[in-house]
Amino acid sequence: MTTLILAEHQDNHLDEATAKAVTAARRIGGDVHLLIAGKDCRPAAEAAARIEGVAKVLLADDDGLANRLAEPVAALILSLAGGYDVLAAPATSTAKNIMPRVAALLDVMQISDVIAVGEDGQYQRPIYAGNIIQTVASDDPKQVLTIRASAFPAAGQGGSAPIETVALPDSPRLSSFVGNELSESARPELGGARIIVSGGRALGSAENFDNVLAPLADSLGAAIGASRAAVDAGYVSNDLQVGQTGKIVAPDLYIACGISGAIQHLAGMKDSKIIVAINKDPEAPIFQIADYGLVADLFEAIPELKSEIEAKESA
Amino acid sequence: MKILVAVKMVTDPNVKVRALTDGTGPDLASVKMAMNPFDEIAVEEAVRLKEAGLATEIVAVSIGPAKASDTLRTALAMGADRGILIRADQAVEPLAVAKLLRAVADEEAPDLVLTGKQAIDDDSNQTGQMLAALLGWGQATFASRVKLGDGTLEVTREVDGGLQTIGLSLPAVVTADLRLNEPRYASLPNIMKAKKKPIAEKSPADYGVSLEPRLRVIRVEEPPTRQAGIKVGSAAELVQRLHNEAGVL
């Protein structure tokens, strides 16, 4: 049994989601290889080689792989697929774009968003916004998986896997890169943050996210998240949406401020270790899953919370 | 220009679906059904392209039980021209859905196929990508902006880091994300008009596609539920409890 994982990386830097997917793959058993596909991406390959439990790193460095468009990356994985029983990737937007394309061309079903790996090739995945957990087994000759990174701890460091280069096969150019508008932030990234402070519609404006919520996040060294309503209203950018159709997170501490607790939002954060809810409506559904609830106006409670945290830290 | 839109009947997004106690599947008895919200967005985009004079015909396709014709009627009331219902009473996996959609695309020769980015019941997020692969077409998933040119398409996509814009040549597959548009409610006159629009009924066998599942569902169950905790009286108490009790500060 050998698994090939399509690594999540930014060419010069490897994302933690990759080490989490390695943990899932090691639970499947057998050798684990990592594929780094990109342009000028040797630094990511070197980081990948240091992940514990990785037997080999395949490096495909090619102009045609810049920005990891779906069609060329899928063609690359297909050219390597013969040697593998399992093709996997952390369920990032890049992999969700690419892996179903690979599965279809191999004529196999993909198993999306795996949260647990069992014996006998069984996998668990959430359906219906996480209200139901489905256990499935595949009858296909190969398995294509995406792995929910928040469900697995990151594999350790200390490996020294060999790096082997592989070539991008010729394939028709079906799409082209035009541009990126990536969010720049000095705050931790949502997927890896230990603490997340999340804001909903009640924040009311982009200015309030900056002036009310952000200072609390910064006093905690936390990432900022948001509900769909806050993103739709343009208070924050789309990459901050937590939920069924946004990012799935499981930090040690999730502080939901002015978020009602719709099932779609809960689907993205209910596996957090500790959940705090601040809402002025005592009946808000978010309180049904919060470990600590504070019924209050967030415009008063958040600045208070921030000064209490700062007081504790300087004590 | 012709557009094909895939619309799926799913459980109403506001319903919390539970597992059957025998663990064989979701309990869907008496659950209200609706068009997958992402597919409403896909239909809306197609209708806007037609209203802008950029598309000439919109064909909506659904794979599902007889009741899925309601979902097609909704698409027709929003502005699609005709419907195709491929009758399937059993579970249909995304790979089989993609094969059926490919067969329809072979027959209809659309310039653009629009699907939702994911169905909110099974949450697979696969079908559009699989369809693009099977057709050998380019794909633009998680679209938040679509700009149609002359035989070309520029699509802005919602990605983990923000937004990415890519270019494609037609034909292509685009999957709709939440912020592509705000779907309209069908007006009463349009709902009435939709009753007269044609829906062709087909079977998977008409397209030579097998629905034999590749995945075996061993069981389904509900995850452990979180219990509501306590209400605190003040921000000071909250910080104290997070520090002393929960150990996260």
Ligand SMILES: Cc1cc2nc3c(=O)[nH]c(=O)nc-3n(C[C@H](O)[C@H](O)[C@H](O)COP(=O)(O)OP(=O)(O)OC[C@H]3O[C@@H](n4cnc5c(N)ncnc54)[C@H](O)[C@@H]3O)c2cc1C
């Ligand atoms: C297909 C689909 C996909 C979706 N995907 C997602 C998703 O991924 N993520 C997501 O979050 N949502 C998603 N949603 C939307 C979801 O259903 C809710 O509409 C959304 O989460 C609501 O956001 P909210 O809690 O910020 O707003 P609201 O529901 O409007 O809640 C605002 C809350 O703030 C409280 N409040 C108001 N003023 C104050 C104040 N001054 N102080 C304190 N509290 C205050 C109110 O009591 C209320 O509880 C999806 C919906 C659909 C149909």
Ligand SMILES: Cc1cc2nc3c(=O)[nH]c(=O)nc-3n(C[C@H](O)[C@H](O)[C@H](O)COP(=O)(O)OP(=O)(O)OC[C@H]3O[C@@H](n4cnc5c(N)ncnc54)[C@H](O)[C@@H]3O)c2cc1C
């Ligand atoms: C009657 C019936 C009962 C089922 N019962 C179960 C069950 O008990 N357990 C279970 O696990 N699965 C069941 N399924 C199957 C499950 O819903 C499929 O896995 C699903 O059709 C495909 O996955 P997805 O919708 O998550 O795909 P996604 O890839 O998330 O869908 C993306 C997009 O593809 C298009 N699309 C997908 N499906 C269709 C369709 N049928 N028609 C038109 N367009 C479509 C839509 O545009 C959609 O937005 C059942 C299906 C049917 C029809």
